[in-house]
Amino acid sequence: MFGLHASTVRLDSVPALVVAAVLALLLVALVPWRWDAWKRRRTGRTVTVLLAVVGVALACGVTANRLGSFYPTLGSLIGSSPNPGEGTVAEIGENGVGLAAALPVLAARAAAGHGSTVHMTLHGARSDVLRDADVYLPAGYTDPAQAHVRYPVIEWLPGFPGEPREVAALFGVPDLIDAAIAAHRMPPAILIIPDINGEPRFGHDEECVDARHGVADDTYLTTDLRNWAMTALRVRPERSAWALSGWSSGGYCAMNLALRHPDLYSIAVSQSGYDITPDDIVTGDLFGGRADLTAANDVSRQLREHPVPLAILATAGSDETDEQAALGRIRAAATPPVRLDTLTFPGGGHNQVTVRAQLPALVNWLGQHMVGPCADAPAPRGVVVTDPPGVPARILPDPNTPGPTAG
Structure with a gap:
């Protein structure tokens, strides 16, 4: 309507906050102003009081949304945004089928020393999940002289109710990595x-788990994503070249998925994350009351009972009570071969200003722990090359059928 898309209507801006506050004040002022002026006093008074309550609730909601960056746009709130690729330079279609056509755009940016972020949809072959994804490719990726170079991978998981745009456009993580x-x-x-x-x-909070008779988010974010990347991109296959990172629920997801799949990942970064899935109005009981599924997705319990060679950075603000409590449980549970680093930032809080201020420290930590790219080397004639010994896959409970399943 009027040339506006839901994705262009900002809900986290100062103008939106001012409009909501002024509207609330006007509606509140309307109550005493019209109190005795209505012809039908009972109806008029009831309507104006209800409008005032709605206006105040709306202003409080907009204020909380600005502090927490939950819904940056109207499109992200209603889940119908026509612009999921905000913050990217090209669309490459489902499963990246259009990447080759976008390479000239990427090459032009690479000539200026910059990597590029592209938007696609990823269809998981095993999970049958189809969702948006953003992919950042470093500047050297399009260089013909580096056509045989394979790169390490960072999966960066948004918080709830975030989406790829939160990480790419709002927090600017690809720009931070590009600069690093x-x-x-x-x-x-x-x-x-x-x-x-x-x-x-x-x-609609799914916590990156394979829910009991629900969506197979774990499978989508680990097996499906990795299998796609291995076939569509030049990535290193070793677990030492794969990292997970995220904020809030994305931080929990990063630690939980890395501990559940130590054969696939060697690094996890949690920014203001927690160690167990909530059971609240937006999440519910993801495991259908099954204790084995709950235990298999409990970060602290996994650290105690299934320690693996994993480098973890867990952070929280000093004022984040729940996150600090989770940090304490994680510290108490972590034992070798887990290598745990923790950071407590002054203040803190679930808001975009705090998240952006903390991100450079997280990127620097990742930079110190990531392995670099490597070139494919041809095998000597008559020699069969095998992968070096890794970490075996965990035996995990099946979410839909009682009993264990591998990986």
């Missing part, structure tokens, strides 16, 4: 930002 690579604080790496919840986003 240019400054040699991080080796060149591919960044994949998947959608962890899908649409609709309102009241």
Whole structure:
């Protein structure tokens, strides 16, 4: 309507906050102003009081949304945004089929020393989940002289009710990684930002798990994403070249998925994350009351009972009570071969200003722990090359059928 798309209507801006506050004040003022002026006093008074309550609730909601960056646009709130590729330079279609056509755009940016972020939809072959994803490719990826180079991978998971745009456009993570690579604080790496919840986003928190008779988010974010990347991109296959990172629920997801799949990942970063899935109005009981599924998705319990060679960075603000409590449980549970680093930032809080201020420290930590790219080397004649010994897959309970299943 009027040339506006839902994705262009900002809900986290100062003008939106001012409009909501002024509207609330006007509606509140309308109550005493018209109190005795209505011809039908009972109806008029009831309507104006209800409107005032709605106006105040709306202003409070807009204020909380600005502090927490939950829904940056109207499109993200209603789950119907026509612009999921905000913050990217090209659309490459389902499963990246249009990447080759976008390479000239990427090459032009690479000539200026910049990597590029593209938007696609990723269809999981095993999970049958179809969602948006953003992919950052470093500047060297399009260089013909580096056509045989394979890159490490960072999966960056948004928080709830976020989406890839939250990470790419609002927090600017690809720009931070681009700058870190240019400054040699991080080796060149591919960044994949998947959608962890899908649409609709309102009241729809799936916590990156394979739910009991529900969506197979774990399978989508680990097996499906990795299998796609291995076939569509030049990525390193070793677990040492794969990292997970995220904020809030994305932080929980990063630690939980890395501990559940130690054969696939060697690094996890949690920014203001927690160690167990909530059971609240927007999440519910994801495991259908099954204790084995709950235990298999409890970060602290996994650290105690299934320690694996994994480097973890867990952070929280000093004022984040729940996150600090989770940090304490994680510290108490972590034992070798887990290597745990923790950071407590002054203040803190679930808002975009705080998240952006903390991100450079997280990117620098990742840069110190990531392996670099490597070139494919031809095998000597008559020699069969095998992967070096890795970490075996975990035996995990099946969410739909009682009993264990591998990986």
